[in-house]
Amino acid sequence: ALTERTTHRLAEELLERQRLARRPSVVGIIDSRSADGFAGQRLIDLDERGFAVRIPTSNTHAGSHLFAGVRRMEASNSITTYAGPRVSFGLSQAVSRTAVLDARFSRWAIDDGGDAITQAVGGLTVKTSDRWRASASVEREPLFENLQTIDRRIVATGFTGGVDRESPMNSLRIRAGRHSLSDDNTRQRAGATFTQALSERLIDT
Numbered sequence: 075a076l077t078e079r080t081t082h083r084l085a086e087e088l089l090e091r092q093r094l095a096r097r098p099s100v101v102g103i104i105d106s107r108s109a110d111g112f113a114g115q116r117l118i119d120l121d122e123r124g125f126a127v128r129i130p131t132s133n134t135h136a137g138s139h140l141f142a143g144v145r146r147m148e149a150s151n152s153i154t155t156y157a158g159p160r161v162s163f164g165l166s167q168a169v170s171r172t173a174v175l176d177a178r179f180s181r182w183a184i185d186d187g188g189d190a191i192t193q194a195v196g197g198l199t200v201k202t203s204d205r206w207r208a209s210a211s212v213e214r215e216p217l218f219e220n221l222q223t224i225d226r227r228i229v230a231t232g233f234t235g236g237v238d239r240e241s242p243m244n245s246l247r248i249r250a251g252r253h254s255l256s257d258d259n260t261r262q263r264a265g266a267t268f269t270q271a272l273s274e275r276l277i278d279t
Contacts, residue, residue, distance in 0.1 A: 097127045104146050109219070117220040121148045122160070131167065138168045147182055158183045172201040176211070184224070191216045191227060197234075207238045215255070219223075220230050229256050246272045 105122040124145025132138035143186045148157040162180035169175055175198055182191040197211030214231045217223040232253030239246040250264040 101126045101128065101143075103143065116151050118218065118224075119148075119219060124147070124160075125164070133196050138174075139166050140164070149218065149221060149224055154221055156184045156186055156221065156224055158185045174199045182216075186225070188225075189227060191224070191229075198271075205239050205241055207240075208210065208236070210235045210237070213251075215253075217255070226257070230254070230261055231256075232261075242271070244268065 085113060088161075091122045103124045104248075105120070107120045107229040109117045122145045124142030124143060127142045128139055128140055130139045145160050145162075147160040148155060150156070159178060160182040164176070166174060166176045166179040173215065176194070176196065178195045180193045181208045183193065192214070193205065193216055194214045195211055197209060199207055199209040201207050211230075211234050213234060214229055217228045217230060217260045218253060230253035232251060234249060234251030235251040236247065238248075245268070246252075251262070253263075255261060
């Protein structure tokens with residue numbers, strides 16, 4: 075009985091999130107990240123502040139929406155600072171009851187007099203069963219690992235594939251990808267994330 079109550083409550087929360095996803099929304103963005111190198115040398119500080127607007131495009135598919143955002147992005151270390159506006163656009167569109175197409179584009183106009191840095195991603199997600207989804211995407215992404223990669227405008231071009239499993243009590247996310255860098259290097263990535271909800275008894279105590 076305890077498991078049934080927990081599953082029922084989590085299912086209701088999922089339905090509520092889907093209902094809210096069908097409403098237009100405005101999101102504030104505050105994102106700060108940093109990375110240190112050898113002997114504590116600061117490689118990069120990244121700071122983004124702005125907002126994004128999300129507009130649903132379907133009353134029947136919660137995942138179908140348009141979004142647009144604008145923010146000020148700043149990248150710096152102890153010597154140099156790059157800053158400028160970053161605009162982004164995107165579309166997520168259900169093409170059937172089980173498949174969703176995604177497209178995202180962003181452009182960062184840096185104040186160093188060089189070319190703007192662009193990012194573009196296109197992907198497809200297919201729901202293979204009630205709990206499983208498979209996804210694949212083609213990507214062109216800039217590297218923000220340090221100020222040298224930004225100054226040289228190094229970008230990674232390649233693909234990422236993955237699978238997701240979701241249930242009321244837990245979720246599993248697996249991703250793997252391979253990208254060619256504009257400096258003639260290659261990058262490969264793989265990762266997995268597992269999330270387990272607490273039981274009703276632990277939540278109530």
